[in-house]
Structures are given as structure tokens and as C-alpha cells.
Amino acid sequence: MSDCLIVGGGVIGLSLAYELAGHGCRVRVIDCGQPGKEASWAGAGILPPACPVADDPLEKLTAISNEMHRQWSAELLASTGVDNGYRRSGAVYLARNATAAEQLDRFAGLAHAQKIDAQRLTHTELDDLEPSLRPSGTVAAAYLVPDECQIRNPRHLKALLIGCACRGVEITSGAAAEDFEIRGGRIRAVRTNLGPLSADRVCIATGSWSAALAKKLGASPEIKPVRGQMVLVSLLRPAVSRIVNEGIRYLVPRADGRLLVGSTEEDVGFDRGTTVGAVAGLLQFALSLVPDLATAQVDRTWAGLRPATRDGLPYLGRVSGLDNAFIAAGHFRSGLQLSTGTALVMSQLIRGRQPDVDLTMFRVDRDQTSADIQGSPKRVRHELPLT
Ligand SMILES: Cc1cc2nc3c(=O)[nH]c(=O)nc-3n(C[C@H](O)[C@H](O)[C@H](O)COP(=O)(O)OP(=O)(O)OC[C@H]3O[C@@H](n4cnc5c(N)ncnc54)[C@H](O)[C@@H]3O)c2cc1C
Structure with missing residues (x-):
């Protein structure tokens, strides 16, 4: 026993x-x-x-x-x-409209109060850090969070x-x-x-x-389960070097040049399938941040069920x-x-x-x-x- x-x-x-x-x-x-x-x-x-x-x-x-x-x-x-694959890759947080920027500023304020490093970036600083990141529309706010890690x-x-x-x-x-x-x-x-x-x-x-x-x-x-869909793409050279977060979606660069594009939040019970709409939405999101991804190869798509309370x-x-x-x-x-x-x-x-x-x-x-x-x-x- x-x-x-x-x-x-x-x-x-x-x-x-x-x-x-x-x-x-x-x-x-x-x-x-x-x-x-x-x-x-x-x-x-x-x-x-x-x-x-x-x-x-x-x-x-x-x-x-x-x-x-x-x-x-x-x-x-x-x-x-x-x-x-544990590494301190750091992350960039983006907002592309005024409401999102306000929320991001509040999030940064909360981080500062907890002594978590979150540095507001100018457009030039963002460009210098991540040259392939060319977000469509206006970047209303961007922060660098150097201590974000990944596995x-x-x-x-x-x-x-x-x-x-x-x-x-x-x-x-x-x-x-x-x-x-x-x-x-x-x-x-x-x-x-x-x-x-x-x-x-x-x-x-x-x-x-x-x-x-x-x-x-x-x-x-x-x-209850909340479905999250993912897309994995591969490129000849890494598209970005840091995690890029925008709202509930993100790009996660792996050390081998692969890039994870996530994710959705769907209330669909225990269905683990992937859908054309969600995958297209994720790819569109990725392209709206890194236009060079147009020639990247789609390796795989999948979904998982997050246990939500x-x-x-x-x-x-x-x-x-x-x-x-x-x-x-x-x-x-x-x-x-x-x-x-x-x-x-x-x-x-x-x-x-x-x-x-x-x-x-x-x-x-x-x-x-x-x-x-x-x-x-x-x-x-x-x-x-x-x-
Ligand atoms: C798309 C997506 C992105 C995510 N990104 C992140 C992230 O970036 N960072 C982060 O921290 N978390 C992330 N999460 C959340 C994280 O993956 C989950 O919170 C975590 O995996 C939950 O782990 P778990 O062991 O509780 O559940 P699970 O991994 O689902 O494991 C539960 C296990 O229980 C087994 N099981 C079920 N019923 C029975 C039974 N009756 N008898 C025996 N075995 C049973 C199942 O087969 C399963 O293997 C993400 C999740 C998803 C889906």
C-alpha cells in the first residue's frame, strides 16, 4: 500500500x-x-x-x-x-488602444508596488529591443518585463x-x-x-x-474546463527574442526558432478540438505583430482544457x-x-x-x-x- x-x-x-x-x-x-x-x-x-x-x-x-x-x-x-527549456527570456507587454493602455498602465502600477520590474518603453526602445515586431495600428503602451521566464x-x-x-x-x-x-x-x-x-x-x-x-x-x-487553442510555427531564424503578450494572447519564442501562438478562452465543455476560426484568429494576431511570419511554416495546432474556478x-x-x-x-x-x-x-x-x-x-x-x-x-x- x-x-x-x-x-x-x-x-x-x-x-x-x-x-x-x-x-x-x-x-x-x-x-x-x-x-x-x-x-x-x-x-x-x-x-x-x-x-x-x-x-x-x-x-x-x-x-x-x-x-x-x-x-x-x-x-x-x-x-x-x-x-x-527553462529560461529568463523576458517579455514585452503591448496595448494597441486607449482602454487597453489604461489597463496595462494599471497592471504596471501593480507590478511596481510589488517591486516587480516593468519598464515603460518608447516606440524607439521597442523597435531596438524587438526589430521584427512591427505591430499594425498604433502602439498605445508597451512595457518590458525582464524577469518573465518560460519552460x-x-x-x-x-x-x-x-x-x-x-x-x-x-x-x-x-x-x-x-x-x-x-x-x-x-x-x-x-x-x-x-x-x-x-x-x-x-x-x-x-x-x-x-x-x-x-x-x-x-x-x-x-x-470547469476552458479551452485554449494553440498554433506552433517554425521559422529559419527567431522572430522575436522575448515573449510578447497582448491581452490574453501571446507569442512565445522557443530557443530553436519555433514560435508558439496562443491562445483562446472558450467555454465549450470537454471538447479538445481545434477550429478554423480560432486558428485563423491566432495566425492573424501573430501576423499583425510580426509581418515576417507570412512565410513561416505552420507545424502544428492543438487545444487543452484549463481547469477554471x-x-x-x-x-x-x-x-x-x-x-x-x-x-x-x-x-x-x-x-x-x-x-x-x-x-x-x-x-x-x-x-x-x-x-x-x-x-x-x-x-x-x-x-x-x-x-x-x-x-x-x-x-x-x-x-x-x-x-
Ligand atoms: C492553451 C493553454 C495555455 C496555457 N498556458 C499556461 C502558461 O503559460 N503558464 C501556466 O502556468 N499555465 C498555463 N496553462 C495552464 C496549465 O496548463 C494548467 O493549469 C495545468 O496544466 C493544470 O494541470 P493539472 O495537472 O491540474 O491538469 P491536467 O494537465 O489536465 O491533468 C489532469 C490529469 O488527470 C487525469 N484524469 C482526469 N480524470 C481522471 C480520473 N477519473 N482518474 C484518473 N486520472 C484522471 C487526466 O488524464 C490528466 O492527465 C495553459 C493551459 C492551456 C490549455
């Missing part, structure tokens, strides 16, 4: 497994499909900077996560040989899977959790299509699919009324970024330690009735509806 059974092998479940196993726990991860192939694979891997001395628990969790990404990337490279999701998941295996984590693909045997205020077994599985403690980390499973534990976190905060905590049941889900647009910090605090909670971050705000039984499903701009920096 394992010390901890983690249901869901996305970046949240695998990171938690890696962390727990690092503390000597016997961990098993089950996934109904292939681990690391859902939202966690699909994401862009953008890691915006955060304030390390913040009081706000989300900001603190983000800052801890950022520092851990730096450490884990080096550690995983050394132990698995897989380079996850290549598929590579990070590959590194995590090998890292988990090296630490003795048992990973089972094609094992779907269907129900739970509950007695005496504890989960006695997780019922799966492969039969019942027992563990001392159980953590649900099934991303967009978590609400239905949690319901079987008597919990009612509000998590009403207030933009993930659920991190114990399930009320059950001694040994935990949930870590609902990270929406920041799950790759928050995966390391989530692993740290959930591992502390599961091992009976005091978490480094106050988790009250993230508790599973919080009231969500007055919140909006996609979160507030203050809480989810990538949610700024700038355009």
Missing part, C-alpha cells in the same frame, strides 16, 4: 509525487489516459515574475513556485538529462516523469478513478477500472475533471469530513507556473506539516457564489482582458 495515491498525472499530480517521494514517501500516481498529455502538455509555459516578500498568499505561492522552477529545472537536468511543457513533463521514476514513484496509465470506498471518515480505497486501490492518503489532482470526482467525496469545488484561485487543501482526502486542482492559466509551489505546500499538508503558505484562501469548502468563473485580473495576471 502506498503512503499517498495521487489521482491525475498532469503537472500538478506529477510535481506533488516528485516532491513527496523526495521526502521518502511511497507514492503512486494513476491517470485514466497517458500522464502529462492533457492541459499540462498543451500549455505555453509562461512564468511571469512575482513578488517574493508579498503578504498575499497567491503572490507568495507564485514567487515560491518561480524560485522552485529555477531549482527543479537544474536538478531535473542533472538527474534525468532532460533540458526543460517547455512537454519537456518539463518528460523530465518530471523520469524524475518521479528515479525516486520510486509508481505511475499507472489507463487507470481511471471512478468512485471511493469511504468508512469511518476515511477513504479506504479508490475504485478504479483496474480494481480498488488503497493508500494511506489520497489526493485528487485531475485538473478540469476534478469537480465530478470531488462530488463523490461530498465536496463541491466549482471547476469562479474566483481564479486553485483549490488546495483537505476535503472536509475526511481525514485522508486532499484536492489540488483548478489552476486555470497558471497551473504550470504554480505546480512547484503547489507540490511544496500540498506535500507539507499531506505529511502533517505546517504549509509555508497560508492555505485558508484556497480551501476546498470556500464560498464561490459571488465570484466570476474566470477570476479577477488582480489574481490571475495572465487574465488581464487588455484587448
